[in-house]
Amino acid sequence: MAAISRDEVAHLAHLARLDVTEDELDRFARQLEVILQAVQRVNEVAADDIPPTSHAVPLTNVYRADEPVPSLPRADALAGAPDVEQDRFRVPRILGEEE
Amino acid sequence: MSTATLPSYEDATTRYEVVIGLETHVELGTRTKMFCGCSTVFGAEPNTQVCPVCLGLPGSLPVANGAAIEATIRIGLALNCGIAKWCRFARKNYFYPDMPKNFQTSQYDEPLCEDGYVDVDVDGETVRIPIERVHLEEDTGKSLHVGGTGRIQGSSESLVDYNRAGIPLVEIVTRPIVGAGAMAPEVARAYVTELREIVRSLGVSDVRMEQGSLRCDVNTSLNLPGAEWGTRTETKNVNSLRSVERAARSEIPRQASLLDAGERIVQETRHFHEDTGDTTPGRSKETATDYRYFPEPDLAPMAPDPQWVADLKAALPELPRQRRKRLQAQWGLSDHDMASVLNADAVDLIEATIAAGASSESARKWWMGELSRHANDQDLDLAQVPITPAQVAQLQGLIDAGTLNDKLARQVIEGVLAGEGDPEKVANARGLAVVSDTGALTKAVDDAIAANPDVADKVRGGKVAAAGALVGAVMKATKGQADAKTVRELIVQKLS
Amino acid sequence: MSDLTKRTAAELAASMEAGEVTSEQVTRAFVDRIAAVDDKIHAFLHVDAEGALATARRVDADRAAGKDLAPLAGVPIAIKDIVVTKGLPTTAGSKMLESWIPPYDATIVERIRAAGMPILGKTNCDEFAMGSSTEYSAYGNTFNPWDLERIPGGSGGGSSAAVAARMAPLAIGTDTGGSIRQPGAVTGTVGAKPTYGANSRYGLIAFSSSLDTPGPVTRTMLDAAMLHEVICGHDPRDSTSIPQPVPPVVEAARQGLSGDLSGMRLGIIKEFAEEKGAEPGVVAAFEAGVEALAKLGATIEEVSCPHFTYALPAYYLISPSECSSNLARYDSVRYGLRVGDDGQHSLEEVMSATREAGFGPEVKRRIILGTYALSAGYVDQFYGQAQKVRTLITRDFEAAYSKVDALVSPTTPFVAFKFGSRTADPYQMYLADLFTIPSNLSGGPAISVPSGLSDGLPAGFQVMAPTMRDDVAYRVCAALESTQEPRLSDMIPDVV
Ligand SMILES: [Mg+2]
């Protein structure tokens, strides 16, 4: 039986970088409970020896030649940015370190 | 932080067994990025080598660079790996601002290459390093941290450049290396050195640690003899071959002191500091990120054609270790002499000099002697010394022909290094040539005998050793351009 | 000229070709219609009258100059706002992209431009295409021309409502679980989901990469087929695009319109027939459609697809999983919204605040669900198991297609419902996609064509066909359309 606690929703929201409200925690926990009950029906199917499908089309070896194509003009690359400094994307101070 | 006392390295490695593992990332030297056609040329203006794909713009899709896949398979083959018959890219999901999509396109449980090994020589012994996997992924952008010390800690903001984002990155992971004991750090260094040589010999990356195109993480754990393996730490930021060894060497006593004090090792990332040779703790992995890997739906699976793989294998160049063994035998060098040549990074230069016509002894003599000294004095890599193997061979040709002697040759080298041209041109321009005109030489000998009658008498009386003074006088008179051996022969001949 | 908007795209193209009307006149008629009607419908998020008219004039000039033009040259089109258009705002129905102007065109938009089709504007949709009613657009509801108190379907409610209300003769939708077909069904228009991979996803803002498919939204089958031939075909920028020629769908549609289906074997899916959730009126309209097709010579038999009942649960694991990763890129760094950057907060805080503020409830719900389904400890029983079910559903299709040429079903279990009636319980909304999802999971083509009315509201008839046999679906749907006098899409109430 899938059950999902409020704490678990909070953890998932953190993993997904969503600063959810207390209200949302309650609501999502309740709704996800219902949804999970429904979707866990996939486990009724005996599929031990069934290969999973990750791609609808069975193509393989789709490669590109190693030939440069023009990049975006820098102005276009930066045009949508919330904040730009020294031709770079400016972000507030980073707390965590690189993975 | 523990206050336990630090045991000596020898003490630590006597009482504990050391297990080491290495994760190496190599940036491939393809012309374009892994999943888009942006150029990879190093050092471009920020955010000028970006496009919808490598900026992760909404709607963009990746297409894999075939050359990067070929390069990865060649690395795998050179490391004696098996090549997957079918495998997929996977998304590694985590948030970080220099990663445009907030997932890294990588590989998870289906690497392109698996289960290989590489043999390295440490102190005359061969150590086989087991390779777990070689897989392909993409690099991240680069952040400039503003404010504070320029490091991420204490900065007030960061500025991101995505030119490097999406460069193909090959990750090579060893299995745990056990049984090396106190030698573990040297084994680690020898492995990374060998790996670098192999990748370079394949021509798929410039593998420059200082530019970050080869990066290394060193995993270390200790355990009591017979006990299970201990908890490992992962040391990052190891940016030179020497640091690979130093990082392991500093981590071993640190862990030993904690274990001695009955504390447990925290599974964490540690940062190596070149200046102090120490490591400091980074992120704890105990609250490990859940990367939520899943197969990349935007990229088709890879199924390398076995015949193609066989062809790639057959076309691999001679690998560095085989080549070294062959050259050592051809050049007739002892292990010790060969080691010096390797340390000086002189193998290619000597080989090219021989190919240009010099003997192996003379080629080695110039590069390991005069030219190495010059490199040291000027703080250059040997290959950066401004003389070519062809020029060295030409110089040696002039000596062999009797046109130059060693002393003159050194002056010619000075001229070449000063940019005056080829050895022949320098010799002509500077008027450097052995005086071989017998008439002029005979006159100089006669003059010297006449000017030193006492010495001449001694020689006539059988004290041949006294001829040295006459030789010196002739050499002085000819400004060193005479061949000392010929001069001596002439003098002895005249006075006998 | 006002009756120009009542003509089909094929008729407009023929009139322009015959010189009876110009593209500028046609485009002006639709621009005027939008100005007159869209206050009530709210199908458009952005109207580009100037751009559309400029294209129209260019096509008219080209036609006057005798240049070779594409069949739909000069026929205007509306584009779902989840498809990237260079220089035109593209929001995906989200606050996250409120002010984003893309620097590039989607491949299908390039093809539309190359075909000389004026782009009227961008249509409303559920945020990031997640929804079945367009109520989850951040920019307000779109209203169903049949009844302004009812939803127009979703996620592509804007495209279907625009076509239904004659504000555009053609539109582009995208279909991940039914987002082209279900809005088509509830607005009495045609919605065609091509074979996955038959056209390019490049520039389609990703919701669920392994399912998303762009396709035609029209009033008639011939129009859909003509648009299909404009946008479909292999694209090297999409690694999952199929390198095969587009099936001859225009020819197939004309063949179907001739009213002969002899030799066509159609399958009714036993498990769908047993589904209790379908409204009686919808079932009745479906049965009438089956009867009509049988009269045209098709043979009808029941086939069993035992795993289709697991399609909905599998879909609500696979699509949220992929979406949780696809939507990670909206992080306030490179484009889109940023909130809370007041100098006090770290990037992590700004990122989380931005995503909290920028995403609506359905998107957040699915991101959290997908994060759960992919996380360590759950991935096998949720995401992994769903992918196995996906295999079984594809096998069900294959088994069915060994017996019949196409499968038929109602498009959606219920007609257009009233605003707010299914938002409280998300799973009730998900049921709208019960019959449409299997084709997304297997990748095969599926088309919804109007088949009748249920209590005065339109019901859709779905035809599914094997991968890359889009022509079969077009032929059957066109045949059904040919039995309607008048066509259902000509019975849409005029909202003025
Ligand atoms: Mg890696």
Ligand SMILES: [Zn+2]
């Ligand atoms: Zn790029």
